[in-house]
Amino acid sequence: MRGAVMHAPGDVRVEDRPDPTIIEPTDAIIRLSATCICGSDLWPYRGIEALDGATPMGHEYCGIVEEVGSAVTTIRPGQFVVGSFWASDGTCEICRAGYQSACTHRTLMGTIGTQAEYARIPLADGTLVATREVPSADLVPHHLAASDVLGTGWFAAVAAEVGPGKTVAVVGDGAVGLMGVLAARQLGAERIIAMSRHEDRQKLALDLGATDIVTERGDDGVERVMELTRGLGAHSVIEAVGTQEAMLQAIRSCRPGGHVGFVGLTHEATIGGMDLFMSLVHLHGGPAPVRRFLPQHLDLIADGTIEPGKVFDLTLPLERAADGYTAMDERRAIKTLLTV
Amino acid sequence: MRGAVMHAPGDVRVEDRPDPTIIEPTDAIIRLSATCICGSDLWPYRGIEALDGATPMGHEYCGIVEEVGSAVTTIRPGQFVVGSFWASDGTCEICRAGYQSACTHRTLMGTIGTQAEYARIPLADGTLVATREVPSADLVPHHLAASDVLGTGWFAAVAAEVGPGKTVAVVGDGAVGLMGVLAARQLGAERIIAMSRHEDRQKLALDLGATDIVTERGDDGVERVMELTRGLGAHSVIEAVGTQEAMLQAIRSCRPGGHVGFVGLTHEATIGGMDLFMSLVHLHGGPAPVRRFLPQHLDLIADGTIEPGKVFDLTLPLERAADGYTAMDERRAIKTLLTV
Numbered sequence: 001m002r003g004a005v006m007h008a009p010g011d012v013r014v015e016d017r018p019d020p021t022i023i024e025p026t027d028a029i030i031r032l033s034a035t036c037i038c039g040s041d042l043w044p045y046r047g048i049e050a051l052d053g054a055t056p057m058g059h060e061y062c063g064i065v066e067e068v069g070s071a072v073t074t075i076r077p078g079q080f081v082v083g084s085f086w087a088s089d090g091t092c093e094i095c096r097a098g099y100q101s102a103c104t105h106r107t108l109m110g111t112i113g114t115q116a117e118y119a120r121i122p123l124a125d126g127t128l129v130a131t132r133e134v135p136s137a138d139l140v141p142h143h144l145a146a147s148d149v150l151g152t153g154w155f156a157a158v159a160a161e162v163g164p165g166k167t168v169a170v171v172g173d174g175a176v177g178l179m180g181v182l183a184a185r186q187l188g189a190e191r192i193i194a195m196s197r198h199e200d201r202q203k204l205a206l207d208l209g210a211t212d213i214v215t216e217r218g219d220d221g222v223e224r225v226m227e228l229t230r231g232l233g234a235h236s237v238i239e240a241v242g243t244q245e246a247m248l249q250a251i252r253s254c255r256p257g258g259h260v261g262f263v264g265l266t267h268e269a270t271i272g273g274m275d276l277f278m279s280l281v282h283l284h285g286g287p288a289p290v291r292r293f294l295p296q297h298l299d300l301i302a303d304g305t306i307e308p309g310k311v312f313d314l315t316l317p318l319e320r321a322a323d324g325y326t327a328m329d330e331r332r333a334i335k336t337l338l339t340v
Numbered sequence: 341m342r343g344a345v346m347h348a349p350g351d352v353r354v355e356d357r358p359d360p361t362i363i364e365p366t367d368a369i370i371r372l373s374a375t376c377i378c379g380s381d382l383w384p385y386r387g388i389e390a391l392d393g394a395t396p397m398g399h400e401y402c403g404i405v406e407e408v409g410s411a412v413t414t415i416r417p418g419q420f421v422v423g424s425f426w427a428s429d430g431t432c433e434i435c436r437a438g439y440q441s442a443c444t445h446r447t448l449m450g451t452i453g454t455q456a457e458y459a460r461i462p463l464a465d466g467t468l469v470a471t472r473e474v475p476s477a478d479l480v481p482h483h484l485a486a487s488d489v490l491g492t493g494w495f496a497a498v499a500a501e502v503g504p505g506k507t508v509a510v511v512g513d514g515a516v517g518l519m520g521v522l523a524a525r526q527l528g529a530e531r532i533i534a535m536s537r538h539e540d541r542q543k544l545a546l547d548l549g550a551t552d553i554v555t556e557r558g559d560d561g562v563e564r565v566m567e568l569t570r571g572l573g574a575h576s577v578i579e580a581v582g583t584q585e586a587m588l589q590a591i592r593s594c595r596p597g598g599h600v601g602f603v604g605l606t607h608e609a610t611i612g613g614m615d616l617f618m619s620l621v622h623l624h625g626g627p628a629p630v631r632r633f634l635p636q637h638l639d640l641i642a643d644g645t646i647e648p649g650k651v652f653d654l655t656l657p658l659e660r661a662a663d664g665y666t667a668m669d670e671r672r673a674i675k676t677l678l679t680v
Contacts, residue, residue, distance in 0.1 A: 102596030256442030266613025273606025277626045286620035
């Protein structure tokens with residue numbers, strides 16, 4: 001089959017890779033309906049995260065089940081399925097508490113590489129959620145978004161305890177931040193402040209439910225949020241960047257007793273103990289347990305309530321994956337969908 | 341009046357200070373029934389926190405109201421009152437949300453110095469809680485503990501979402517950690533793991549409700565908690581030290597999706613973004629809103645349900661405050677009560 005492989009920072013090639021096969025009896029093989037490039041794929045692309053040799057890329061996926069292992073009981077060939085970037089058993093105590101991304105048997109899909117024609121999905125019964133019917137082509141991008149960015153933005157909103165009557169600030173206007181805006185809207189927030197300096201992203205944020213746009217960053221951004229909240233700060237803040245500046249901006253934009261949900265990959269950030277101590281905010285985040293939200297999200301997509309696929313503003317064939325990386329790296333695209 | 345003043349690290353003297361007077365119409369003057377030395381007073385004593393010249397010390401207090409300002413409506417002379425180390429108005433949006441320690445008009449009692457015969461209490465109506473009757477002398481230490489350590493340990497337990505059926509680990513065997521054990525017990529925790537290397541503190545922890553003692557620290561301590569929780573980690577962890585090691589130990593002892601409540605003054609600690617990200621724990625803490633819990637705590641003390649004054653293992657007259665500091669600095673005392 002064909003699949004994307006990163007050979008070095010900035011060097012992504014689509015090449016022949018072995019067809020995946022069932023390894024464990026709990027595996028399934030899917031034929032991808034579409035796949036995509038994640039903001040987190042840019043970390044190794046930019047050389048910030050080390051690569052361990054040539055690496056198959058991609059961890060987002062949806063598609064048709066081709067084959068299942070002998071121990072798979074709930075997933076059948078022919079079903080259209082969506083799963084998360086962490087394969088999870090769905091039965092351990094951590095999964096049952098809703099933290100499937102920390103499943104005691106979890107496997108990171110990034111080690112498998114779903115920017116390809118086919119993929120092996122471990123722990124298929126726990127990991128995959130099947131739709132009632134195979135969706136029409138126009139709904140595929142929404143399902144693909146549910147595999148990561150939608151659930152990640154949603155988790156950030158849940159971690160930030162977004163709810164009716166609350167003011168939410170969203171730090172980061174990438175795909176995840178925009179999905180945080182969508183989630184905040186669905187969760188009933190009264191006011192949603194999107195922090196963005198890019199006109200196209202501001203427009204999408206407003207379309208997805210933002211009520212206010214703040215273009216300032218850092219301390220100036222904090223000051224604007226304070227002005228909009230009578231000096232108290234937002235009740236809920238979503239951090240969807242992962243830099244030191246964004247994390248501090250999020251904490252400082254939040255009122256005492258408020259909640260910061262963070263899902264930006266915090267490679268570079270350290271949090272000063274006293275900054276956090278004096279802020280009196282709640283802080284929760286990490287690799288999103290996307291699987292927790294999948295059944296609900298597939299329902300919301302099926303009935304047309306949400307259209308998370310709007311974050312894909314560039315569509316390319318898989319063979320042109322390298323161009324998709326370049327476009328996202330140069331911020332010409334929010335998120336690239338790869339047709340298979 | 342007589343009062344304790346810190347002139348330099350290690351140099352505390354009890355000397356004549358001016359009697360406090362009503363400055364704002366919202367003030368009250370109280371005659372202290374007892375006062376005490378806080379673990380946080382050791383930060384400047386040890387030279388870790390800078391002193392701005394000779395500083396009146398103390399922020400914990402209970403006593404009899406002597407006089408009130410013209411705008412005070414609910415507090416009357418003759419009442420026995422307890423307040424927190426943050427004076428708070430009780431009416432702003434942050435107070436009403438239960439975060440009185442971040443009141444928009446807060447005043448830190450540490451700037452007033454309650455290790456003295458009398459003290460001025462700002463925002464008396466919001467800050468002070470009066471008991472139904474003047475308590476007997478044997479109950480005074482329990483009320484004094486409610487002014488800070490009890491509420492701080494209790495807040496840590498609430499921040500750590502302690503509740504029935506949960507396993508709680510308590511990092512820190514000082515007065516606040518021990519009150520965290522007491523709070524965990526009251527909040528219905530199933531298992532309470534106290535981390536302590538000191539026999540006298542272990543004994544008190546067991547007396548207050550601990551079910552297990554772990555003597556190891558750092559990574560070894562984390563490993564022991566993992567052994568006691570089938571490799572998952574505690575549901576709730578109370579951090580009551582404030583060092584880098586203690587904060588990391590707390591985060592690593594907590595299961596994904598679990599809650600860390602931290603109240604140790606985190607001067608020295610920085611939290612690595614990726615450590616926190618991958619842990620998937622909830623983190624909440626800061627200066628405890630002790631005032632939130634005071635009415636409940638005074639009831640629990642009045643009916644004999646809790647005896648938080650047990651943390652005072654040394655009682656000295658105010659004139660010997662310096663000896664109290666030395667005893668706590670040298671870890672010969674958990675917490676020193678000063679009779680006035």
